[in-house]
Amino acid sequence: MFVYADNAATTKLSSKACAAYIKTAEETFGNPSSLHSAGQRAKEVLEDCRMRIARILGADAREILFTSGGSESDNQAILSAARAGAKKGKRKIVSTAIEHHAVLHTLEKLKKEGFEIVLLPVGTEGIVRAEDAAREIDENTALVSVMFANNEIGTLQPVEEIGALCKAKGVPFHTDAVQAVGHVPVDVRKIGCDYLALSAHKFHGPKGVGALFIKRGAPLSSLIEGGAQERGKRAGTEDLPAIVAMTVALEEAVAEMGPVTKRLQSLQTELIDGLAKIPHCALNGDRTRRLPGNVSFCFEGIEGESLLLLLDEMGVCASSGSACTSGSLDPSHVLLAIGRVHDVAHGSLRLTLGRETTKEEVLYMIKCVPAVVERLRNMSPVWRDLQEGKRSYIL
Amino acid sequence: MALYSEKVMDHFKNPRNVGVIEDADGVGEVGNAKCGDIMKMYIKVKDGVLTDVKFETFGCGSAIASSSMATEMIKGKPLSEALSLTNKAVAEALDGLPAYKMHCSVLAEQAVQAAILDYYQKNNIPYDPAQFKCTHCAHDEEADE
Numbered sequence: 001m002f003v004y005a006d007n008a009a010t011t012k013l014s015s016k017a018c019a020a021y022i023k024t025a026e027e028t029f030g031n032p033s034s035l036h037s038a039g040q041r042a043k044e045v046l047e048d049c050r051m052r053i054a055r056i057l058g059a060d061a062r063e064i065l066f067t068s069g070g071s072e073s074d075n076q077a078i079l080s081a082a083r084a085g086a087k088k089g090k091r092k093i094v095s096t097a098i099e100h101h102a103v104l105h106t107l108e109k110l111k112k113e114g115f116e117i118v119l120l121p122v123g124t125e126g127i128v129r130a131e132d133a134a135r136e137i138d139e140n141t142a143l144v145s146v147m148f149a150n151n152e153i154g155t156l157q158p159v160e161e162i163g164a165l166c167k168a169k170g171v172p173f174h175t176d177a178v179q180a181v182g183h184v185p186v187d188v189r190k191i192g193c194d195y196l197a198l199s200a201h202k203f204h205g206p207k208g209v210g211a212l213f214i215k216r217g218a219p220l221s222s223l224i225e226g227g228a229q230e231r232g233k234r235a236g237t238e239d240l241p242a243i244v245a246m247t248v249a250l251e252e253a254v255a256e257m258g259p260v261t262k263r264l265q266s267l268q269t270e271l272i273d274g275l276a277k278i279p280h281c282a283l284n285g286d287r288t289r290r291l292p293g294n295v296s297f298c299f300e301g302i303e304g305e306s307l308l309l310l311l312d313e314m315g316v317c318a319s320s321g322s323a324c325t326s327g328s329l330d331p332s333h334v335l336l337a338i339g340r341v342h343d344v345a346h347g348s349l350r351l352t353l354g355r356e357t358t359k360e361e362v363l364y365m366i367k368c369v370p371a372v373v374e375r376l377r378n379m380s381p382v383w384r385d386l387q388e389g390k391r392s393y394i395l
Numbered sequence: 396m397a398l399y400s401e402k403v404m405d406h407f408k409n410p411r412n413v414g415v416i417e418d419a420d421g422v423g424e425v426g427n428a429k430c431g432d433i434m435k436m437y438i439k440v441k442d443g444v445l446t447d448v449k450f451e452t453f454g455c456g457s458a459i460a461s462s463s464m465a466t467e468m469i470k471g472k473p474l475s476e477a478l479s480l481t482n483k484a485v486a487e488a489l490d491g492l493p494a495y496k497m498h499c500s501v502l503a504e505q506a507v508q509a510a511i512l513d514y515y516q517k518n519n520i521p522y523d524p525a526q527f528k529c530t531h532c533a534h535d536e537e538a539d540e
Contacts, residue, residue, distance in 0.1 A: 301453065302453065303431050303432070303453055303454050303455050303458075304455075305455035305456055306407070306455055306456050306459055309404075309407065309456045310408070313408065322431060322455070323430070323431050324431060324454070324455035331431065341429075342428070342429040342430075342431070343428035343429060346428070346431035378413075379410065379413045379414075379452060379459070380433075380451060380452070380453040381424065381433050381435035381451040381452070381453055382433055383453070384415070384451060
């Protein structure tokens with residue numbers, strides 16, 4: 001059996017989006033910047049996509065910028081607000097400890113440039129508290145950046161509350177909604193954000209394309225200089241087939257959201273309950289305030305990479321926050337932020353279900369994971385020490 | 396795709412000499428859970444020869460494969476030969492490891508040395524501390540005594 005349970009990493013391109021991609025590539029190959037009819041036809045398609053994406057997000061078409069994906073959108077939003085803030089002497093940025101690296105590494109860069117970066121902590125449930133944000137936002141704050149939903153543990157953040165706080169204090173607010181768009185309702189006016197990043201391949205669109213919402217009037221500077229595409233804020237000929245495919249994929253995801261969410265939540269519950277029976281394990285992140293389809297566990301006494309390799313042998317594609325899977329020395333910053341100690345964070349497993357996941361696949365995983373965990377525990381000196389009482393259980 | 400060579404995958408999926416030797420003559424444990432790698436090596440020694448070797452490993456695929464390969468390479472060998480096992484030799488025997496996984500083979504080399512050192516110390520056998528290159532392992536201080 002082959003089970004793809006890594007939908008938070010990327011999703012399979014939808015057939016409708018794929019067909020739209022091919023059709024556009026074949027038929028609408030003109031450059032949207034060209035004056036002739038082929039170019040103008042492409043421009044029409046491009047602007048139609050902008051309008052359709054804007055409509056889904058509750059935005060105005062002029063507020064949508066097409067980019068290469070989530071990382072670029074996050075970078076551009078943060079850098080734009082930081083540069084504008086610095087001009088007014090505001091050099092503080094408030095964010096969270098569980099952001100994606102596209103946000104965290106951009107903030108690190110700004111820190112080296114003299115910005116004060118405040119990363120709000122999260123509790124064991126993996127959710128940032130609006131009160132903590134309120135305490136940190138002051139007259140020196142150039143930007144607040146809080147993700148909509150976490151990519152590792154799927155927890156939903158109080159973006160509407162934080163958006164309202166920012167609005168009241170007149171501070172720009174960015175939300176990295178890469179994991180949320182197409183999976184949960186996202187409305188930029190409800191959130192009250194100034195910037196919002198999204199990526200197509202997380203909702204069955206193509207890779208390498210995404211968008212940034214920028215509220216009218218919010219500062220925006222370009223990362224890529226060149227032609228006047230995207231109103232001079234993002235040079236480079238637009239990848240029209242990808243943009244069309246993204247639009248089709250998003251419309252499809254939004255149209256199916258209700259029933260898909262219901263089905264995914266039921267599969268998610270079944271998988272969580274099934275895996276929770278494994279001794280000395282723990283679910284990462286709040287049980288209910290999480291994306292439908294995200295299941296993240298830590299298992300004591302084993303290491304995540306070996307878990308992934310053995311699951312892969314059984315046909316299950318999963319992910320882990322262990323150091324070995326990332327090539328770094330430390331395990332996932334998200335798991336550490338929710339209070340998992342290193343020893344346990346190394347033994348993490350993330351299974352992210354998608355709209356194509358079946359009940360049979362979930363049952364198969366409920367069979368495979370405990371078997372693999374047991375197999376690895378049986379060769380682990382840590383597990384032996386735990387069982388012989390030479391080491392105390394953490395979970 | 397292949398993150399690992401076929402040999403690494405083979406030793407990872409079918410590790411040789413996994414387990415515990417209850418009456419081991421020497422036991423060496425290196426690494427720590429915080430870093431995500433622990434190797435424990437058990438040895439039986441008779442007339443200066445490693446008659447049995449077993450291991451337990453908490454770690455990634457290449458850590459498990461490195462321990463498995465190391466036990467195969469030293470089992471039945473004289474202590475002097477086992478002591479000269481290098482991490483490079485372990486990695487080569489596995490048809491190579493990705494650069495960022497080379498520390499797994501280092502851990503295997505250190506685990507072997509730590510187990511032999513433990514055997515020497517338990518049996519009051521004089522040894523040359525210079526033979527123990529393991530400068531990063533848990534037994535470092537003992538080796539310097």
